[in-house]
Each structure stands twice: as C-alpha cells, then as structure tokens.
Amino acid sequence: MQAVILCGGLGTRLREETEFRPKPMIQIGQHPILWHIMKLYSHHGIRSFVLAAGYKSEIIKHYFLHYEVMDNDVTIELGREKTIEIHRPQVEEQGWKITIADTGEAALKGARLKRAARYLTGDTFMVTYGDGVCDVDLSKLLAFHRAHGRLATVTGIRPTSRFGELTIAGDRVAAFFEKPDADDDFVNGGFFVFERRLLDYLGDEDDCDLEVGPLEKLALEGELMVFRHHGFWACMDTQRDVDHLRHLWASGAAPWKVW
Numbered sequence: 001m002q003a004v005i006l007c008g009g010l011g012t013r014l015r016e017e018t019e020f021r022p023k024p025m026i027q028i029g030q031h032p033i034l035w036h037i038m039k040l041y042s043h044h045g046i047r048s049f050v051l052a053a054g055y056k057s058e059i060i061k062h063y064f065l066h067y068e069v070m071d072n073d074v075t076i077e078l079g080r081e082k083t084i085e086i087h088r089p090q091v092e093e094q095g096w097k098i099t100i101a102d103t104g105e106a107a108l109k110g111a112r113l114k115r116a117a118r119y120l121t122g123d124t125f126m127v128t129y130g131d132g133v134c135d136v137d138l139s140k141l142l143a144f145h146r147a148h149g150r151l152a153t154v155t156g157i158r159p160t161s162r163f164g165e166l167t168i169a170g171d172r173v174a175a176f177f178e179k180p181d182a183d184d185d186f187v188n189g190g191f192f193v194f195e196r197r198l199l200d201y202l203g204d205e206d207d208c209d210l211e212v213g214p215l216e217k218l219a220l221e222g223e224l225m226v227f228r229h230h231g232f233w234a235c236m237d238t239q240r241d242v243d244h245l246r247h248l249w250a251s252g253a254a255p256w257k258v259w
Contacts, residue, residue, distance in 0.1 A: 001122065002120055003038075003048070006109050007054070008053050008054025009109075014238065022054075022130075024037075032063065033236055036257075037128065041138060047095050047097060050101060052103045052115070054106075057100065074086050101116040101118075107206045110202045110203065110213065111202070111208040127193075127194060132234065133236075134157070134191060134234075135232045142193060148225050151195050152192065154226055155188075156186030156188070156227065158230065171225050171226060172226075175216075191229075201218065232256055
C-alpha cells in the first residue's frame, strides 16, 4: 500500500512561514508536519510514500536526503575518499521508501496526483494533504474502503469549518460541495482511499483540481463513500493553527501522536 501526500501548494495564508519553505515543511517540534503525517501512516504499516511536490521541492529533497545525518551523531572522515559513519540506535523510520515527484509549482491537486501516479504500483492507494494531522485509524479506513467496493473513500471529520461539505446518505456521499456557504454535517478531512480508476477523472492540466470537479462527479455517480471520524483532526492553515499544533506537541499530549 502506498500513500500519496500532496506537498506542492504555495501556502499563501502562511506567507511568514512559507516564504522560505513549503508548507508541509513547517516545524512542529523538531520535525516538519509532513513527518508527523508520515508517522501516522507508518504506524499502520504503510511505509511507501509518494510526495507530490512543487513549490520549493528542493527543501523536501534535502530534508530526506540528509535525514539520518541530521538526526543522529556522525563521524566524518574528510579527504578524497570521504566517509560518513552514522551512530544511531534502531531508527524507527527505517524501511520508509520515499519518492519525491516534482509536479510543478502552479498545478492544482488533481494535476499533482495525476502526475505523481506514474510512481503508483497498485490498484488501491491512499492520498492526503500535506498540512493536516489526525488520529484516524487508517487500518479501519482501508478495511471500510475494501468492504464497500466503490471507487473512492473520504474521511469525514467534525467539527465543520471551511472545507468541502459532505451530504451523506447512509455511508454514501450523495453530494460533495467544496467550501460551502453553510457549516453543517461532516466535512472533507482528507485521508482518502482511491482505486486507480480515479485517475481517469483527472487531467494533466495545471487547473485540474481534485475536489472541484472529480470528487463532485464521483459523489453524483455514487462512487464516493465516507468514513466517519469522530476523533482529533486539525489542519495548519493560519499562524494560529501552527501555534496551536506546536503547543499541543510541546505539552507531550499531541492527540495525533498514536505511534
């Protein structure tokens, strides 16, 4: 099982942070929020990641390229045959396979997913945003998706806010409204599970979105189901959000830390 994480947006509402780094690389504690998201997937046995990068993608590449060196004690022997010895105990992230796909600076989420799909090897894969943390049980989410047999599953979260609203009939999403006027019922919390046929709904053009168009169409066709999550969920959309998540992590009681 692979997880695609959408990491390419500009994060314009966090310009004070994202002027120097992509939004998923904003620090929560000693690690970027991207690491926290990946730790959740890893906790549920999903350790193969495709990062759909764009804006300042080199920051993400640098982080993972030097991850073990920067996170551990090292001995470096200089010279023509330079060697680096990493002194470390068993690394929890050992076995993570990370593909960083440059999907363009201007692309919307649907186009990013379409372009990153060349690195997907299975018929079923997971997708989420690079700025939201959650304590959702991904194993139960995947089992739910496989049981209903439809094309797509979205994790529905509460309380409602400024995200895509879901009109629900049973477990089926009867309608999907991105950024509705009213704040009612469950909303789109990311943490999707998709079948490969979803890619047929996406285009390679920069203006191909994921929510506006594809998910709306899937809902109308009865192919989008909702996995209701009643636990913790939070996104990092403003500086206030960043400060809140940092405070939770510093307190030692971050609700999304299930590993």
